[in-house]
Amino acid sequence: MPAPVPSSVIPSRAPAPAPTSSGNLSPDGFDSAQRMAVRIRNIGCGSVSTGSGFAIDANTLVTNRHVVADSSALQLSTYDGRDVGATAASTAGLADLAIVRTAEPLPAAPELADADPAPGDAVTVVGYPLGQRLTITTGAVLGATTDPLNVNLGEVLVTDAPVEPGSSGSAVLDTDGRVVGVVYAKDAEGHSFVVPVSTLRAMLDDESAFTDAPTCT
Numbered sequence: 001m002p003a004p005v006p007s008s009v010i011p012s013r014a015p016a017p018a019p020t021s022s023g024n025l026s027p028d029g030f031d032s033a034q035r036m037a038v039r040i041r042n043i044g045c046g047s048v049s050t051g052s053g054f055a056i057d058a059n060t061l062v063t064n065r066h067v068v069a070d071s072s073a074l075q076l077s078t079y080d081g082r083d084v085g086a087t088a089a090s091t092a093g094l095a096d097l098a099i100v101r102t103a104e105p106l107p108a109a110p111e112l113a114d115a116d117p118a119p120g121d122a123v124t125v126v127g128y129p130l131g132q133r134l135t136i137t138t139g140a141v142l143g144a145t146t147d148p149l150n151v152n153l154g155e156v157l158v159t160d161a162p163v164e165p166g167s168s169g170s171a172v173l174d175t176d177g178r179v180v181g182v183v184y185a186k187d188a189e190g191h192s193f194v195v196p197v198s199t200l201r202a203m204l205d206d207e208s209a210f211t212d213a214p215t216c217t
Contacts, residue, residue: 033136033177034079035108039128040067040100040169041075045216050131054171054179055106060099062200063169064184065091065151068098070216076100078107079134090210092203094153095195096184098169098213099204110171113178116157116196117141125161125183125192127170137162142191149185149193157181157194167192 038053038061051067053076061076068074074086085103092098117123121141129135139161147156163170163186172181172194181194203209 032108032110033124033126033171033173034134036106036110036171037079037126037128037134038063038084038106039077039131039134041131042068042071043073043075044070045072050128050166051168052127052129052166052170052183053100054126054169055109056099056112056204057109058105059102061102061106062171062182063098063100064182064195065096065098065213066184067169068100068213070214072216074100076102080107089213091213092209093211094209095199095203096149096151097182097195097200097203099210110173111178112201113174113176113180113197116144116198117174117180119143121180122175123159123161123180124173125159125163125167125170126173127163127167127183129164129167131166139192144196147193148187151184152195152199154199155196156184157196159192159194160190161192162190163192 036055040051040053042049053061053063055061068089076084086100087103088101090099125137139159142158144155167183170183171179174180180197185193
């Protein structure tokens with residue numbers, strides 16, 4: 001996950017209701033929000049890093065560009081510990097986003113929201129902080145800002161949902177379980193930075209927005 005950024009870029013907090021469960025429990029007791037999350041290990045040339053991702057269809061997941069870049073191999077695992085093979089990875093040039101194609105089907109895919117969330121909207125983050133167990137955190141959208149890391153074109157969202165290294169690529173969900181953004185960074189104050197779903201939709205609608213992910217040398 002990118003380095004912290006100054007807290008001066010953080011808008012003031014707006015009050016928010018608590019998010020509700022996305023429901024749709026499977027026989028093993030996991031709901032659809034948990035089943036769509038994927039843990040990613042980037043095996044580089046002499047290094048290993050971790051991140052998160054989420055399915056958008058049976059054989060495609062979304063994550064961050066910096067999660068999959070400079071790898072010699074990507075290792076994927078689902079909520080139930082099942083390993084999934086990665087067949088290809090592509091990264092976006094205008095946003096910290098990437099897509100990974102999988103050899104085996106992914107357990108579940110959430111719906112993408114039609115619009116970005118508003119300040120005060122409740123959100124839930126589902127991912128694998130520190131590369132460890134599947135974790136769900138909650139918070140609220142604080143507002144929008146220009147990207148302090150200069151890796152995304154246009155505005156990004158700021159939330160107070162707790163994230164950690166390894167949370168990069170996690171889905172940010174609204175109270176209906178729809179994806180409203182993708183976590184890509186945090187700051188020293190504990191705020192999380194999110195690529196909004198409007199940017200994600202624009203990238204997914206434009207095949208030319210993605211190129212083969214760079215590998216390590």
